[in-house]
Each structure stands twice: as C-alpha cells, then as structure tokens.
Amino acid sequence: MSAVATEYETVIGLEVHAQLATRSKMFCGCPTTFGAPPNSQTCPICQGMPGVLPVVNRRAVELAVRAALAFGLRVNPACRFARKHYYYPDMPKNFQISQYEEPLAEDGSLELEVDGAPRRIGIQRLHLEEDVGKLVHEGDFATALSSLVDYNRAGVPLMETVSRPDLRTPEEAAAYLKAFRAVLLALGVCDGNMEEGALRCDANISLRPRGSTELGTKVEIKNLNSFRNVQRALSKEYAHDYRYFPEPDLVPLQMDAAWVESTRAALPELPRARRQRFVSQYGLPAYDAGILTQSTALADYYEAAVRAHPANPKALANWITSELLREVDAADDTAIARSGISPARLAGLVLLIDDGTISGKIAKDVFARMLASGEDPAAIVKREGLTQVADAGALEALVDAAIAANAKAVADFKSGKTAASRAVVGQVMKASGGKANPAMVDRLVQEKLSRM
Amino acid sequence: MRTIHELTAAFAKGEASPVGVAEDYLARIGALDDRLGAYLTVTRDDALAAARAAEARYRAKAPLGPLDGAPVALKDVFCTRGVRTTCGSRILERYVPPYDATLVERLKAAGAVILGKTNMDEFAMGSSTEHSAFQLTRNPWDLARVPGGSSGGSAAAVAGGLAAGAFGTDTGGSVRQPAAFCGVVGLKPTYGRISRYGLVAFASSLDHVAPFALDITDTALLLAATAGHDPLDATSVDAPVPDYVAALASGVKGLRVGVPDEYFGAGLDPEIDRAVRAAIDVLRDLGAAIERVSLPTTEYGVATYYVVAPAEASSNLARYDGVKYGLRVPGGKDLIDMVSRTRAAGFGPEVKRRVMLGTYALSAGYYDAYYGQAQKVRTLVRRDFEKAFARVDVLAAPTTPSVAFKHGEKSDPLAMYMNDVYTIPASMTGLPAISVPCGFNGSGLPIGLQLIGRPLDEATLLRVAHAYEQATPWRQRRPELS
Ligand SMILES: [Zn+2]
Numbered sequence: 001m002s003a004v005a006t007e008y009e010t011v012i013g014l015e016v017h018a019q020l021a022t023r024s025k026m027f028c029g030c031p032t033t034f035g036a037p038p039n040s041q042t043c044p045i046c047q048g049m050p051g052v053l054p055v056v057n058r059r060a061v062e063l064a065v066r067a068a069l070a071f072g073l074r075v076n077p078a079c080r081f082a083r084k085h086y087y088y089p090d091m092p093k094n095f096q097i098s099q100y101e102e103p104l105a106e107d108g109s110l111e112l113e114v115d116g117a118p119r120r121i122g123i124q125r126l127h128l129e130e131d132v133g134k135l136v137h138e139g140d141f142a143t144a145l146s147s148l149v150d151y152n153r154a155g156v157p158l159m160e161t162v163s164r165p166d167l168r169t170p171e172e173a174a175a176y177l178k179a180f181r182a183v184l185l186a187l188g189v190c191d192g193n194m195e196e197g198a199l200r201c202d203a204n205i206s207l208r209p210r211g212s213t214e215l216g217t218k219v220e221i222k223n224l225n226s227f228r229n230v231q232r233a234l235s236k237e238y239a240h241d242y243r244y245f246p247e248p249d250l251v252p253l254q255m256d257a258a259w260v261e262s263t264r265a266a267l268p269e270l271p272r273a274r275r276q277r278f279v280s281q282y283g284l285p286a287y288d289a290g291i292l293t294q295s296t297a298l299a300d301y302y303e304a305a306v307r308a309h310p311a312n313p314k315a316l317a318n319w320i321t322s323e324l325l326r327e328v329d330a331a332d333d334t335a336i337a338r339s340g341i342s343p344a345r346l347a348g349l350v351l352l353i354d355d356g357t358i359s360g361k362i363a364k365d366v367f368a369r370m371l372a373s374g375e376d377p378a379a380i381v382k383r384e385g386l387t388q389v390a391d392a393g394a395l396e397a398l399v400d401a402a403i404a405a406n407a408k409a410v411a412d413f414k415s416g417k418t419a420a421s422r423a424v425v426g427q428v429m430k431a432s433g434g435k436a437n438p439a440m441v442d443r444l445v446q447e448k449l450s451r452m
Numbered sequence: 453m454r455t456i457h458e459l460t461a462a463f464a465k466g467e468a469s470p471v472g473v474a475e476d477y478l479a480r481i482g483a484l485d486d487r488l489g490a491y492l493t494v495t496r497d498d499a500l501a502a503a504r505a506a507e508a509r510y511r512a513k514a515p516l517g518p519l520d521g522a523p524v525a526l527k528d529v530f531c532t533r534g535v536r537t538t539c540g541s542r543i544l545e546r547y548v549p550p551y552d553a554t555l556v557e558r559l560k561a562a563g564a565v566i567l568g569k570t571n572m573d574e575f576a577m578g579s580s581t582e583h584s585a586f587q588l589t590r591n592p593w594d595l596a597r598v599p600g601g602s603s604g605g606s607a608a609a610v611a612g613g614l615a616a617g618a619f620g621t622d623t624g625g626s627v628r629q630p631a632a633f634c635g636v637v638g639l640k641p642t643y644g645r646i647s648r649y650g651l652v653a654f655a656s657s658l659d660h661v662a663p664f665a666l667d668i669t670d671t672a673l674l675l676a677a678t679a680g681h682d683p684l685d686a687t688s689v690d691a692p693v694p695d696y697v698a699a700l701a702s703g704v705k706g707l708r709v710g711v712p713d714e715y716f717g718a719g720l721d722p723e724i725d726r727a728v729r730a731a732i733d734v735l736r737d738l739g740a741a742i743e744r745v746s747l748p749t750t751e752y753g754v755a756t757y758y759v760v761a762p763a764e765a766s767s768n769l770a771r772y773d774g775v776k777y778g779l780r781v782p783g784g785k786d787l788i789d790m791v792s793r794t795r796a797a798g799f800g801p802e803v804k805r806r807v808m809l810g811t812y813a814l815s816a817g818y819y820d821a822y823y824g825q826a827q828k829v830r831t832l833v834r835r836d837f838e839k840a841f842a843r844v845d846v847l848a849a850p851t852t853p854s855v856a857f858k859h860g861e862k863s864d865p866l867a868m869y870m871n872d873v874y875t876i877p878a879s880m881t882g883l884p885a886i887s888v889p890c891g892f893n894g895s896g897l898p899i900g901l902q903l904i905g906r907p908l909d910e911a912t913l914l915r916v917a918h919a920y921e922q923a924t925p926w927r928q929r930r931p932e933l934s
Contacts, residue, residue, distance in 0.1 A: 048771045050652040051531040094770035243814040248656035
C-alpha cells in the first residue's frame with residue numbers, strides 16, 4: 001500500500017454546475033422557483049416546441065461574468081453558444097444549448113486552504129448552459145413501466161466551471177467545493193442549495209506516476225446519490241459524439257470591455273479577503289476568521305455585532321464560534337437569522353460582561369435564555385436578579401466567613417502555597433450563588449490572606 | 453383576380469365587402485382545390501370571423517391598414533394557435549401549436565384574413581412539393597406540372613386565385629423558385645428582416661420568411677406589415693422598416709444593374725436565357741446602367757448548401773422523437789427503440805436522407821471537412837457579392853435554370869438539388885432577392901427574373917421590380933382554371 005502511494009498520485013479535477021440565481025430561465029421567461037408542481041413552469045420555448053427560438057437571459061450572463069471575474073478568469077471579448085446533441089427524454093430539443101469552443105471565460109483559479117496550508121487550484125473554463133428536465137419513474141428505474149417528464153428545470157440557467165486537475169486528495173476536493181460555494185454565495189451568483197440541486201459536482205479522477213505531468217486513464221464519478229446523473233451517465237453510453245456546432249439561433253455574445261470592468265469594480269469583498277481583513281482589523285486568529293467568513297450572512301452578523309460593541313471584537317468572535325454556532329449550522333445561510341439572537345443583543349450580552357454587570361458564567365445562562373425567548377439580555381439579567389455582587393462591603397462579609405471556615409487553606413497559603421487561595425475564592429463564589437464579581441473576590445481574598 | 457391593394461381600396465370605398473370577398477375565396481377553394489391541392493387545412497370559420505371584424509372596421513371608417521380584410525394563405529410551416537401545423541409531415545400530422553408565430557400575430561394585427569394552411573415539401577425539404585406526406589400540389593398553369601417548392605402550396609394558391617397573397621419560407625429558393633414556376637412575385641427579404649419565431653425550423657441560418665403576391669405593390673405591403681425587429685428572435689435585425697410602397701415609384705434611372713456571368717452558363721434553358729436578357733434590356737431602356745459582373749464562387753453554392761442545410765436540419769429535427777408531441781409509434785422495447793420507430797414511420801425519404809447527410813457532416817472527425825469548410829465557403833460567397841455590390845446596386849439573373857417540370861420528372865435527388873443553383877447564393881448570404889414574372893416559354897409556362905440586392909435594401913429591389921412590372925404586360929396574364 002505504502003509502496004503504491006509513493007509511486008502514484010491521485011489527480012482530481014472537478015466540474016461544478018451551479019444554478020444561476022436568476023428569476024427567469026436561460027432562454028425564456030419562465031420562473032425558476034424550486035418545487036413548483038410538475039410542468040407548471042414551462043412554455044413552448046423550454047418545452048422545445050416546433051418553431052420556438054432561444055433568447056439569452058442577460059442577467060444570467062451578468063452573474064456568470066461576476067463569477068468569472070471573482071475567480072480571476074479572462075472574460076472572452078466574444079463567446080458563442082453551441083448545440084450539444086444526444087437523445088434523452090428529459091431534454092426537450094434532444095440537444096442542449098451549451099458553450100463549446102468559445103466559452104464565456106477561461107483561465108483562472110480558486111485559492112483555498114487545506115490544513116492551514118494555502119493551495120491555488122486552476123480553473124480552466126467557465127461557460128453557460130441550460131439545465132435539462134427531470135424524469136419521474138413509476139417505481140424502480142429498472143422495472144418502471146412508464147416514465148413521466150417534468151420540464152420545470154429544463155432551461156434553468158447553469159454555469160459550468162471545470163477545474164484543472166490540480167487536486168490531489170478527497171479533502172482538497174471537499175475544500176475546493178466549500179470555498180467555491182462560499183465565493184458564489186458572497187457574489188449572490190448562486191444560492192448554493194445542494195439538496196435542491198443548485199450546486200452539483202462531478203469528479204474526474206485518475207492515477208499517475210508521481211512526478212509525471214500526463215494524466216492517466218480517467219474515471220468520471222458522477223454525483224451518485226442522484227438517480228438523474230446515474231441515468232445520464234448511462235444515456236451517454238449511446239452517444240459519445242455530441243456533434244457540437246455553433247447555435248445558429250443565437251448571435252455571438254459580445255462583451256463590452258467597459259461593462260466588464262464596471263462589473264469587476266462592483267464585485268463585493270470575497271470570503272478570502274474578508275477573512276484576511278478580520279485577522280488584521282479585529283485581531284482574530286486565522287482559524288476563527290475562517291469560521292466567521294464561511295458565509296456572507298455569518299460574516300455580516302459578526303460585523304453587525306462589532307458595530308454595536310466595537311470595544312471587544314475578540315470576545316464577540318468567541319461567543320459566535322463557541323456558543324452561537326453550537327446552536328446553528330454555519331453553512332446554512334439563513335439559520336443565523338432564525339437563531340432569535342440579533343447581533344445587537346449578542347453585543348449587549350458581551351457588554352454586560354465587559355462592564356462587570358454579570359460574570360462570564362452567568363452570561364452563559366443568560367445566553368441560553370436568550371436562545372429560548374429571544375429576549376434582551378439586560379432585561380433577563382434584571383428580571384432574574386443576576387447582577388453581580390460588586391458591593392465591597394457585602395463581599396467582605398462573605399470572604400471573612402469563607403476564611404473562617406477554611407483553616408487548612410489559610411495555613412497552606414501562609415506556608416507559601418499561594419494556590420490555596422483558590423479554594424477560598426471558590427467558597428465565596430458558591431456562597432454568592434455565582435453572582436459575586438470574580439475579579440473583586442479574588443482581589444479581596446488575596447489582600448486578606450496576605451495580611452494574616 | 454384582384455390584388456390586395458385593389459381589394460382593400462374597394463373595401464374602403466364600400467364597393468366590396470371583406471366578408472363577401474372571403475366567401476368568394478372560400479368558394480373558389482371549395483371548387484378548385486381538389487384539383488390544385490394547394491391547401492392542407494382551410495380555416496373557414498376563423499377566416500369568416502376575421503372578415504366580419506374587418507368589415508365592421510371599414511364600416512366604422514377605421515380599418516387597421518392596407519392589409520385589413522386581405523385574404524391570405526400561410527405555408528403549413530408557420531405555427532398557428534389552435535390550428536394544426538403539419539410541416540407536410542406525418543410526424544406532425546395532428547400537431548396543434550399552443551402559440552402563433554410572430555408572422556401570424558403581425559398579420560392578424562394588420563387585419564389579414566387567414567384562409568388556411570398550404571401544402572409544402574416535408575419540413576420544407578424539396579423543390580417541387582412532391583415530398584409532402586399528404587398530397588400533390590399542381591401548377592395552375594399546367595396541372596401535370598409541379599408548382600415548385602418547398603412553398604408550392606402558397607405559390608399555387610396565389611397563382612390560382614385561391615388567396616390574394618401568401619407567405620412561404622425560402623431556405624434555398626423555396627419561395628423564389630415556386631414564384632417563378634407559378635408566375636407570381638416571391639420576395640426573400642434579408643436574413644433577419646422578418647422574425648422566424650414560430651417558423652418550424654429547417655435550417656436556422658438559412659430560413660427566411662417570404663411573401664408571395666400578384667404584384668410588387670402587394671409584395672411591398674406584405675413586407676411592410678411583417679418586417680421589423682422581434683425580441684423573440686435573437687437573429688432578427690433591429691433596423692427601421694422603410695415605407696416600401698412610397699419608394700416604388702422612383703424608377704430605375706441612374707441605377708446600376710449587374711449581370712453575373714455565372715448565372716447564364718451551361719444548364720440554363722435557352723428560352724429562360726432569352727426572356728431574362730430581354731428583361732434586362734427593358735431595364736436598360738428604362739434608364740438603368742447595365743454592367744457585367746462575376747461571382748466566381750457560384751459553382752460551389754449547391755454543394756455548400758447541401759452541407760449546411762442538412763447539418764442544421766439534423767439538429768432541428770432531433771426534437772421529433774415521439775416523447776412530447778406529434779406522432780408516437782408504440783411497442784418499442786426501450787426508449788431508443790421507440791424514438792427510432794417513431795422517426796422511421798414519421799419522416800419521409802427526403803427528410804431521412806437529409807438528416808443522415810447532416811448527422812454525418814457534424815460528426816466528430818468530419819466536422820472540419822464538411823460543416824466547418826462549408827462555413828468558410830459561405831464567407832467567400834459573401835465576399836463575391838460584396839465586390840459586386842461595390843460596383844452595382846442590384847444584380848439581375850434568372851431565378852431557375854428550367855421552367856416548371858412534370859410530376860415525377862426529377863426522381864434523382866441531385867437533379868432536383870440543381871434546380872436551386874441560382875437561388876442558393878442569396879440564401880447563403882442572407883441577401884434580399886426577388887423573383888418577378890418576366891414572360892412565358894413556348895408552352896405558356898412562366899419564367900422568373902431574379903433580382904438580388906444589398907443587405908436590408910429591399911426598397912431598391914422593389915423599386916427595380918416595380919419599374920419592370922409596370923413596363924411589361926406579364927401580370928395581366930393569368931392561368932385559366934375552371
Ligand atoms: Zn419557458
């Protein structure tokens with residue numbers, strides 16, 4: 001096993017199909033809403049009726065150009081659609097309008113980190129195409145007596161990106177997909193919903209002798225949890241020659257250079273840049289910054305909290321990464337909004353700790369109540385009487401009582417075991433029901449023991 | 453036989469009624485079309501309803517324009533909502549489109565009365581209308597002869613007085629050639645001038661929507677009402693539509709007319725040669741300057757066309773698989789078998805021949821040698837024309853090398869393909885071209901003069917054709933059908 005591992009290396013390239021977040025389809029005006037009743041979002045054009053013609057959705061082009069620029073691809077001054085032919089009943093025209101020899105953009109890369117080490121993965125090309133419909137079989141695919149076709153998906157705009165075979169391990173492939181998705185989400189180009197098929201990935205995997213630059217025999221691995229792709233892979237057995245030719249119903253798309261530049265200038269901050277900024281601007285560890293920039297919504301949440309309490313960005317980051325994300329899924333863009341805790345309220349909680357009103361320990365209880373009720377932390381603290389005992393007179397009495405009850409700790413302290421003070425402090429905190437200000441208790445105990 | 457402009461003038465003056473005229477045409481179709489075979493579907497009720505609406509507008513002194521109430525026919529390749537559209541094919545025999553083609557919408561908006569859908573070669577593949585899956589269409593001048601094709605039904609309807617005007621499609625000559633064979637006017641406008649939306653595609657980069665009419669004024673009216681940009685057709689031209697009728701009377705004085713040597717070579721019927729040269733003399737007499745020009749790539753036209761058109765057809769016709777609409781032959785052991793059985797039964801031999809040719813031309817390893825090479829030749833042909841149009845304003849040539857032939861006469865596909873030799877170059881370049889009647893041969897069969905113009909310059913074509921028409925008697929002569 002190890003001998004093989006040193007002689008050969010795995011070479012992985014990924015093809016990702018992302019559904020562009022347009023309201024209407026690629027070549028007609030039908031809506032793209034997911035989950036509508038079968039064939040309710042179709043028209044003669046996306047059903048491939050005789051006589052219909054495609055018209056390019058400008059918004060889809062705009063979104064694809066945005067993605068191309070974000071990945072540093074060269075947007076070609078002109079690109080062209082082509083017809084890709086094969087017979088399959090979910091494809092209304094029995095050809096798919098795609099791009100072949102003249103794609104929208106070529107030659108870029110995606111930067112990602114695997115185990116803390118930066119990697120740059122080449123992206124060979126990016127092109128536009130239309131999705132196909134969906135076959136619904138009565139019962140099992142192999143034995144079904146009939147199949148029905150739902151053309152709601154047919155004609156939905158897709159952006160296909162083909163990576164260079166720069167990936168070496170499944171972990172790298174997963175990191176690529178995650179980083180890719182984060183960029184698309186930040187750009188608003190795709191909603192990234194993998195269950196609804198808005199992002200689909202195929203892998204080309206081959207082995208080659210280490211050090212070789214040539215690719216070995218390729219194995220294409222389809223998204224096997226989806227029947228659709230299994231079937232498609234099977235149907236391709238019939239027709240390997242797609243007989244591509246330029247789509248005569250569409251004129252080549254001319255990309256206005258000034259428009260491309262203005263699109264580039266309007267790109268939002270991308271996850272990687274934002275992560276670097278979080279490190280430099282807020283002093284966060286790279287790891288935490290990475291977690292917070294996984295999604296635009298999460299990063300926006302964090303920065304909204306920082307705006308509400310600018311004095312302690314690190315504590316806010318800790319509360320989000322260690323507490324809030326225990327409750328909500330960081331990868332789910334909308335979950336954070338549904339958590340019930342607004343950025344301002346989280347900031348309010350940290351403020352209560354920072355100004356000494358409550359201890360960190362009490363704060364965790366308050367946080368749990370906030371999750372349940374969505375209430376304001378200050379209101380919870382007030383109603384539940386959770387304010388720290390910071391009255392020196394009241395604390396002194398508790399400290400005195402604790403010292404009196406812990407002769408052994410006092411003796412140990414006197415004999416130089418200064419750590420013994422902790423037992424006294426613990427006793428005081430316990431007696432106060434956790435409400436004593438820990439810093440004040442510590443100071444008082446130290447003072448009194450030293451004076452004895 | 454009255455022209456559209458004569459009819460609508462009579463409607464406006466109250467001397468004729470749109471309903472009465474529509475009834476006359478429907479009666480004539482009922483009486484003669486058994487013999488002529490021009491129509492596949494007659495839309496009697498819709499036609500009369502449209503005529504009644506037109507009549508009400510004339511009564512209110514508010515007609516929609518110069519086509520209001522005009523009885524027209526449509527080649528059965530244009531989608532008509534609720535009216536079956538067969539393309540002359542078994543595979544679409546019962547296909548009823550859910551929408552109107554842009555052409556149909558525009559004609560309806562102009563008040564035209566659509567009489568029905570006309571016969572054609574299956575999927576517009578042919579030059580005689582003999583490849584229709586349903587019936588033969590006969591030439592009104594000689595019922596033993598073909599009307600030309602593929603828009604033979606529309607040409608025969610106009611020539612036989614079964615419609616006042618009609619629309620067809622011209623992919624390699626499918627309007628100009630039947631116009632020449634039937635002694636009517638046929639205009640193929642510039643590619644993209646009239647929207648292709650709703651025209652069932654044969655060869656997308658070559659398909660043109662094209663009107664037939666009895667004279668040039670009607671041709672100008674039909675073009676004006678249907679030309680112009682359509683957001684549903686990405687290849688439609690976004691350019692203003694001039695007033696074609698107003699420009700007709702300007703004459704040809706000072707215009708330069710080019711005569712391409714290559715259109716008068718071997719294979720041209722001597723009677724056609726004489727008639728076309730005589731027509732050119734008429735233009736000279738009217739004040740045009742005549743110049744010889746050369747279009748050396750003409751000889752490659754047919755070969756190039758028979759790569760490009762079948763290639764695009766093989767793709768466009770892939771959708772007829774029995775899954776969604778049209779014919780389905782059951783009993784297949786799996787999907788591919790069902791598709792094969794459906795296509796085997798649904799397509800005629802000419803369609804199968806071209807789909808096979810086209811599939812081959814697009815196949816891996818052959819693409820560059822065929823489709824790729826053909827596109828390069830197309831560019832060369834275009835350059836030939838650009839050179840000629842640097843010197844002349846229009847080109848004058850025969851429309852066809854022969855007059856209408858007899859049914860069954862051209863059973864060899866290649867002989868049939870050669871009939872398009874003079875019409876194909878304007879199809880491949882998208883240049884506007886018109887066929888105007890220019891006389892008869894010794895047997896009384898019509899001959900067509902073809903004029904080819906600069907891109908989007910239909911106005912000049914129509915102007916030259918109008919001057920010629922007004923100076924000659926040909927349009928007075930009509931076939932005797934009774
Ligand atoms: Zn649609």
